[in-house]
Amino acid sequence: MKIGIVGGGFMGLTLAHEIAKTNATVKVFESAAQMGGLSTHEDYGPFIWDRFYHVILPTDNFLIDLIDDLGLGDKLCWRRSYTGYYVQKKFYSISSSKEFLLFPALNLWDKAMLAFTIFYGSKIKDWKKLEKITVEDWLIKMGGRATYEKFWSPLLLAKLGENHKKVSAVFIWSYIKRLFQARSSAAQKEHMGYIEGGYKTFFDTLQNNLHEKGSEISLNSVVQNVKANPQGGVTVTCDDKEEHFDKVIFTSPLNILSKVANPDLFESSKPDAPVEYLGVICLVLITKNSLTPYYVLNIADKEIPFTGVIGMSSLVDLDQTSGEHLTYFPKYVSANDPYWKKSDEELKSLFLEGVSKLYPDFDTNDIVSAHLHKALKVQPLQVLNYSETIPDVKTKHKDFYILNTSQFVNDTLNNNTVVNHVEKFVTQFKTESNLQ
Numbered sequence: 001m002k003i004g005i006v007g008g009g010f011m012g013l014t015l016a017h018e019i020a021k022t023n024a025t026v027k028v029f030e031s032a033a034q035m036g037g038l039s040t041h042e043d044y045g046p047f048i049w050d051r052f053y054h055v056i057l058p059t060d061n062f063l064i065d066l067i068d069d070l071g072l073g074d075k076l077c078w079r080r081s082y083t084g085y086y087v088q089k090k091f092y093s094i095s096s097s098k099e100f101l102l103f104p105a106l107n108l109w110d111k112a113m114l115a116f117t118i119f120y121g122s123k124i125k126d127w128k129k130l131e132k133i134t135v136e137d138w139l140i141k142m143g144g145r146a147t148y149e150k151f152w153s154p155l156l157l158a159k160l161g162e163n164h165k166k167v168s169a170v171f172i173w174s175y176i177k178r179l180f181q182a183r184s185s186a187a188q189k190e191h192m193g194y195i196e197g198g199y200k201t202f203f204d205t206l207q208n209n210l211h212e213k214g215s216e217i218s219l220n221s222v223v224q225n226v227k228a229n230p231q232g233g234v235t236v237t238c239d240d241k242e243e244h245f246d247k248v249i250f251t252s253p254l255n256i257l258s259k260v261a262n263p264d265l266f267e268s269s270k271p272d273a274p275v276e277y278l279g280v281i282c283l284v285l286i287t288k289n290s291l292t293p294y295y296v297l298n299i300a301d302k303e304i305p306f307t308g309v310i311g312m313s314s315l316v317d318l319d320q321t322s323g324e325h326l327t328y329f330p331k332y333v334s335a336n337d338p339y340w341k342k343s344d345e346e347l348k349s350l351f352l353e354g355v356s357k358l359y360p361d362f363d364t365n366d367i368v369s370a371h372l373h374k375a376l377k378v379q380p381l382q383v384l385n386y387s388e389t390i391p392d393v394k395t396k397h398k399d400f401y402i403l404n405t406s407q408f409v410n411d412t413l414n415n416n417t418v419v420n421h422v423e424k425f426v427t428q429f430k431t432e433s434n435l436q
């Protein structure tokens, strides 16, 4: 059986890996020149690392199993990690229970309210109720305004930008579940992980495995059209050439689906109501010296144009980055944000001004190189009643399947969730398609 997969991001490639274990052969069509989509790599000159920052949590069990399955378990490195807050022009570390108790921005009562919110949130099972209230209203209701402004607001700004005001409480519920479990129960200290060589190591290994099984990843292959084949199966058009498959699985964002797939393949309950996606604009600095001791610094300061600082080199050993320090400065923005109209040079200088405001001792001579990365469609915004408002996109053809991140109604966007989603899909797909 021949299976076509549209999209060679983390989802499409994980899917290819799982299906290629059966008696089927797979061809992945990826429009970009390199594998991985949002998880792809970047050549920073002296070293290669992820274009956008990625980290693995100790609780990412599906992802860790997949890494083991690829034979990369010994390349998975765990390190102590630190989280910081920048509140009222001061830096605070909140990386252990002790530091949390000492966090001066919150008084004892606020801390008790915060601990209660996290505990209560982690016990909630019925997430559907949380879809009806904004994350801001829910957090203020649970823990009070002071805790919201000093603790939650910087975190939400770092994760979602100003759009957090539209997002439902499901976002923080799934975040609490994922992130707060990352603190090892024994020491109550954060640990995070990465693969030696970054996600490029993962994708290169996965590609070699696919080749050994007679499957392939076709890069620079923009799928132009997907349509039903009158003789059965589905036809993919790419580079003006048609190729027939027994089955095709589509993994790219929904807006691409409506552009390339023929209407006889799928139906949408709301064709004119596209899912609202959040994008990211990210300055990446390679510097001679370290800029931050934190893996994540959450920022609540209107004068700083980015909403967080990700100190990759606070986690990743320096031999991975040729002895240089890698720091990401992201800003999450919606599709209509005026930031998209600014040129890369304007954005770079705006963000660099922000770096100097945040770190007044920062010397620009310390910069080895500066890079600007953008992605317009990163994650669907989980707005109020998201699970009811997202268009119900269904396939109309027995050989055409749709699998993408807009289907995550009660989870944050991360690769562990992607693997879980793919594995559930593949179990059913194998039965339906009689694959062994």
Ligand SMILES: Cc1cc2nc3c(=O)[nH]c(=O)nc-3n(C[C@H](O)[C@H](O)[C@H](O)COP(=O)(O)OP(=O)(O)OC[C@H]3O[C@@H](n4cnc5c(N)ncnc54)[C@H](O)[C@@H]3O)c2cc1C
Residues within 6 Å of the ligand: 006, 007, 008, 009, 010, 011, 012, 029, 030, 031, 032, 036, 037, 038, 039, 052, 053, 054, 055, 056, 221, 222, 223, 224, 251, 252, 253, 256, 260, 280, 330, 375, 378, 404, 405, 413, 414, 415, 416, 418
């Ligand atoms: C800033 C940032 C930080 C992140 N941090 C983390 C983290 O710390 N931990 C974590 O687990 N996850 C993290 N993620 C999330 C992770 O990157 C995503 O879960 C994952 O990359 C989603 O993969 P995907 O395949 O679903 O989507 P995508 O990566 O968007 O893949 C879709 C693919 O489809 C391709 N495509 C589009 N149109 C066509 C076409 N016409 N023909 C062929 N191909 C096409 C695209 O080029 C793309 O490669 C982060 C993401 C970002 C942006």
